[in-house]
Amino acid sequence: MRILGYCAQMVLLLCAATARAGEAPPGTHASYELGLGYRLGDSGFTLGGYAEAAYRDADGDTPWRASLEALSALLWWDGADRWRFLMELELDDALVLEPGGSTADEATPVLERFHVDYAYRDPLKLRLGKFLTPIGRWNVIHAAPLTWTTSRPLITEATFPTNATGAMLYGVLPWGADGIEYALYASPGEELFAAKDVDTFREAFGLRTAAALLPHAQVGVSFATFEQESTPERKTLYGLDFLWAWRRFELSGEAAYRVRDFGEDQADERGHYLQAVAPLSGRLFAVLRYEGFHEIDAGRDLNLYLGGLTWRPRPALALKAEYAQATDNDIGVRDGLRASIAVLF
């Protein structure tokens, strides 16, 4: 952990010492645009982020709960050549409002990402540090302004640690209309600034690849084998995801199947979701989602049905409201009404 801390300091010093971006057009000064961050002139640094304020009803003993769910700061540096650096620091539950009053005591800072990238070639880039685990589509683009619903499908966060610290080879292979993306990663554990109450990787190896196999459609395949800190038995996860987007209609889904590598009964958690989005007017969209989830040791498979509306008055701004109903809910998944406003800034 200490070594990674020193590495982090070295990265920042390196960026500061060599701070110069790609050749910015003349007259490019510090500038801000909603959804595009604050470019610090031609230094190569950009500062941005996103925020989400959310409401949900009937949360445990309280009839409702509103919170500043996430306040996330992004800082990245894009050099003139092959080096890049990105950091994301998030403050969860910065402010919580409940019928009894408000509190900021639940505020939790989380280092979501901290990595340095080196591009040897476009098909071969190296990433070192803490990154989002490349399993499925949702986890790597989970920011609230980018998603259609306030709640997140269970299989996109319950079946694997959402962050990994280690090394990743990734890139775009120049085959097909949109190229073929791949990410091959390894983590020796030692999570960089691990969040509390998160069962991080003890060791992990994985691969994800995605390609546009059909017009308007992308299909991805994920594989990971890992051990977690609190449950050291090795698990293997197989994932499949797809996105079809055509004229503002969208159909997407993911499926994950996890097995234990030892023991008599190797079946473990598994689940899937299917989500459809359709435009109702220029900026208003209807969202429908079905989820199925089998938690380890649960007697029955959970089913979750969700319907909602999302209004996007600007590309960087999303207002969402949804109602979810769970059946066979032996694992206490929250359903009911949720709403949120999210902005990329």
Added chain:
Amino acid sequence: MYIRVLICALLCTLLAPLARAAEPVLAVIVHPATDTGDVDGGALALIYKRRRLLWNDGSRIQPVNLPADHPLRRRFSRAVLHRTPEGMDDYWNEQYFQGVLPPYVLASETAVLRFVADTAGAVGYVAHCAVDGGVRVLMLVDHGGQILPPDALRPVCP
């Protein structure tokens, strides 16, 4: 009344191809010293989506755009990226979350020509007719959105 409408419709149908032909051929231009290697329409799309960052010689690609409401930008976007500039909003939101920004936007064709001529690794697009000796033409985009080799058409200036 009906006859007038019919005549109008007939004239519009006949003149539409002529109007489209009046649109300038686009020239995709690069800095003359750039070792681009083989670049086709697909590779150009990867460049303008910032999924391809490096030229053959390892130098950084510096793509520039015209403003989103510029007629040449709209034609370029439809022909190369197969979407309007607005249709790319969701894509750029996702890329922003990964620390990737869209290409710089320059205000005019003159600015694009000047930037590409002065900047190693730069790539942009202007009307074929506007190309000068300071840049090299990489490919052409004709009236119908077809990608053509740089010497496939001679510039026709009004």
